[in-house]
Amino acid sequence: MWRHLGVVARTGSNVNFSRMRGFSALVQDKALVDGAWVDSSNSKATFEVRNPANGAVIGKVPNMTVEDAQKAINAAKQAYESKEWRSLTAKDRSNLLKKWHKLIEEHSQEIAEIMTAESGKPINESKGEVAYGNAFVEWFAEEARRVYGEIVPSALPNREIIVMKQPIGVAALITPWNFPMAMITRKAGAALAAGCTVVVKPSEDTPLTALAVAKLAVDAGIPKGVINVVTTNKAAPIGDLFCKSPDVRGISFTGSTEVGKLLFRNSADGIKRICLELGGNAPFIVFDSANIEKAVDGAMASKFRNCGQTCVSANRFFVQDGVYDKFVEQLKKRVQALKIGDGQGCDVQIGPLINEMQFKKVSGFVEDARSKKANIILGGKPLTDQGELFYAPTIVTDVPPSAQLYSEEVFGPVVSIIRFRDEEEAVKKANDTRRGLAGYFYSENLQQVFRVAKRLEVGMVGVNEGIISAAEAPFGGVKESGVGREGSKHGIDDYVDIKYICMGNLKYD
Numbered sequence: 226m227w228r229h230l231g232v233v234a235r236t237g238s239n240v241n242f243s244r245m246r247g248f249s250a251l252v253q254d255k256a257l258v259d260g261a262w263v264d265s266s267n268s269k270a271t272f273e274v275r276n277p278a279n280g281a282v283i284g285k286v287p288n289m290t291v292e293d294a295q296k297a298i299n300a301a302k303q304a305y306e307s308k309e310w311r312s313l314t315a316k317d318r319s320n321l322l323k324k325w326h327k328l329i330e331e332h333s334q335e336i337a338e339i340m341t342a343e344s345g346k347p348i349n350e351s352k353g354e355v356a357y358g359n360a361f362v363e364w365f366a367e368e369a370r371r372v373y374g375e376i377v378p379s380a381l382p383n384r385e386i387i388v389m390k391q392p393i394g395v396a397a398l399i400t401p402w403n404f405p406m407a408m409i410t411r412k413a414g415a416a417l418a419a420g421c422t423v424v425v426k427p428s429e430d431t432p433l434t435a436l437a438v439a440k441l442a443v444d445a446g447i448p449k450g451v452i453n454v455v456t457t458n459k460a461a462p463i464g465d466l467f468c469k470s471p472d473v474r475g476i477s478f479t480g481s482t483e484v485g486k487l488l489f490r491n492s493a494d495g496i497k498r499i500c501l502e503l504g505g506n507a508p509f510i511v512f513d514s515a516n517i518e519k520a521v522d523g524a525m526a527s528k529f530r531n532c533g534q535t536c537v538s539a540n541r542f543f544v545q546d547g548v549y550d551k552f553v554e555q556l557k558k559r560v561q562a563l564k565i566g567d568g569q570g571c572d573v574q575i576g577p578l579i580n581e582m583q584f585k586k587v588s589g590f591v592e593d594a595r596s597k598k599a600n601i602i603l604g605g606k607p608l609t610d611q612g613e614l615f616y617a618p619t620i621v622t623d624v625p626p627s628a629q630l631y632s633e634e635v636f637g638p639v640v641s642i643i644r645f646r647d648e649e650e651a652v653k654k655a656n657d658t659r660r661g662l663a664g665y666f667y668s669e670n671l672q673q674v675f676r677v678a679k680r681l682e683v684g685m686v687g688v689n690e691g692i693i694s695a696a697e698a699p700f701g702g703v704k705e706s707g708v709g710r711e712g713s714k715h716g717i718d719d720y721v722d723i724k725y726i727c728m729g730n731l732k733y734d
């Protein structure tokens with residue numbers, strides 16, 4: 226499809242690629258294994274990285290094989306067992322993470338530009354992600370020193386019960402394209418803080434951000450083999466290796482529910498530690514008691530960040546009868562005013578969808594709703610004049626339960642609105658899904674706030690707030706949205722084993 230893009234013809238793929246390399250020494254064309262920048266062992270095979278805004282090739286990275294991934298696991302294992310890593314104190318590891326944090330901060334503009342070029346994310350949002358992603362490095366640098374154990378009073382004399390937390394060993398981290406940096410630092414920061422070593426498999430759509438951030442980890446002095454990055458556009462066999470390898474003790478995955486389930490199943494034999502952050506189907510409820518201006522602000526932030534491509538994006542808007550017309554009218558005005566374009570433009574708010582598959586999914590869902598008699602009151606069409614992957618910000622009302630927009634995550638700039646009568650109906654409909662990641666509601670009624678916050682079957686609730694992620698807060702879902710929590714003090718739990726040491730026959734007298 227890319228060949229048909231006018232912009233490619235104008236820009237020329239090589240020109241754009243050289244520009245990327247020119248403006249940032251952080252753009253890598255090799256993967257990172259055992260501290261070395263390496264090619265694929267399969268005849269140095271590569272795959273192209275493209276800018277979704279215009280289809281231009283902006284980089285090439287090694288298309289690595291299962292053998293390469295095995296080398297990365299070996300390197301991580303060796304590093305885990307090496308004196309250079311094992312002998313470090315928690316404070317030493319904390320200091321290394323702090324150095325990494327500082328370098329990321331110093332290079333934040335470059336990283337943001339790389340991120341926008343390969344993901345299409347508007348540049349202001351990319352800058353926001355770099356700050357958010359780096360907050361995890363800082364947070365886990367601090368938490369590294371607080372992986373406390375316990376001494377528990379024993380029921381028997383002359384005995385002490387000591388509980389300590391130890392790193393699990395090598396962790397494999399598989400990350401998506403929608404947060405090309407933050408999903409890596411949220412996992413790797415916690416893993417390194419705990420004393421683990423990692424093999425990162427970034428998304429094939431956004432490997433350049435991953436490599437850039439890894440380069441800064443090397444520059445920060447993180448020992449060789451502690452962070453390895455394997456790039457590939459054939460994830461399945463490498464994912465399988467992670468699941469089967471006895472040397473990989475834990476897997477942390479952020480991505481689709483389908484792949485998460487596969488990894489869960491495949492890692493059962495090895496009884497792996499597994500952390501899954503999968504898709505959501507977030508309800509966004511606006512009650513009659515809501516402050517409508519705030520609700521519209523929250524709706525815009527939650528829905529249109531990263532063109533609707535976040536797993537905590539509001540997916541179904543339930544709006545109560547009494548405020549329905551006002552909310553829809555105000556929201557429509559705001560959506561009409563969104564500035565669409567190549568994310569490199571500093572005032573752009575909506576960029577392209579990430580790839581053709583996403584584009585087909587979003588347009589397919591809207592067509593499905595149209596065929597089921599939903600009302601498309603805004604958008605509902607591709608924006609071909611912008612580029613092949615641009616889709617108009619869309620509002621669909623009267624979405625019936627049979628529509629895909631109602632039951633599945635659209636992952637695009639589409640607002641689906643459903644009217645409701647009372648609180649009971651809203652909560653019931655909100656919970657009528659197998660997913661349970663985030664949920665949002667707007668209400669100024671204190672009693673209602675507590676009632677609804679408790680009843681929503683999700684891992685995270687935004688009350689009168691549309692953006693809730695923070696390094697200090699536990700991120701994760703219930704039901705089929707995943708297991709485990711990332712960020713916060715709980716984010717380290719997936720990377721440590723609890724060991725009980727029974728000290729017996731102590732002579733105290």
Ligand code: ADP
Binds near residue numbers: 400428429462480
């Ligand atoms: P999305 O649909 O959002 O792209 P995916 O779950 O396909 O989500 O991708 C998230 C991450 O999982 C990416 O790094 C991708 O390469 C990887 N991935 C895809 N399929 C598999 C698989 N079978 N095993 C392991 N990782 C996979």
